[in-house]
Amino acid sequence: xxxxxxxxxxxxxxxxxxxxxxxxxxxxxxxxxxxxxxxxxxxxxxxxxxxxxxxxxxxxxxxxxxxxxxxxxxxxxxxxxxxxxxxxxx
Numbered sequence: 001x002x003x004x005x006x007x008x009x010x011x012x013x014x015x016x017x018x019x020x021x022x023x024x025x026x027x028x029x030x031x032x033x034x035x036x037x038x039x040x041x042x043x044x045x046x047x048x049x050x051x052x053x054x055x056x057x058x059x060x061x062x063x064x065x066x067x068x069x070x071x072x073x074x075x076x077x078x079x080x081x082x083x084x085x086x087x088x089x090x
Contacts, residue, residue, distance in 0.1 A: 004042040013039060032057075 004010050014035070018026050032054075035043075044051040077083065 004039070007046050010039075010042045010046055014043070 004013065014031055017031055018028065040054070044054075074085070
């Protein structure tokens with residue numbers, strides 16, 4: 001990964017990751033989940049708005065995890081006969 005000196009190098013490495021040959025192809029979404037920090041930093045150096053998009057996506061994912069956990073907690077409260085609902089969350 002030390003060979004990311006030019007924009008073409010930075011484009012080429014993820015391109016190779018997406019299509020390494022031998023009939024293997026990956027989706028860009030998969031790459032966003034496993035991209036090493038050094039590559040992410042290099043990409044975002046050339047395309048700064050991708051950092052904003054990534055940060056927004058990470059924030060929304062965290063908010064989604066929190067909302068899912070809240071839902072699960074409230075469902076568990078209902079199942080076990082505990083007080084459930086907005087009043088309990090206040």
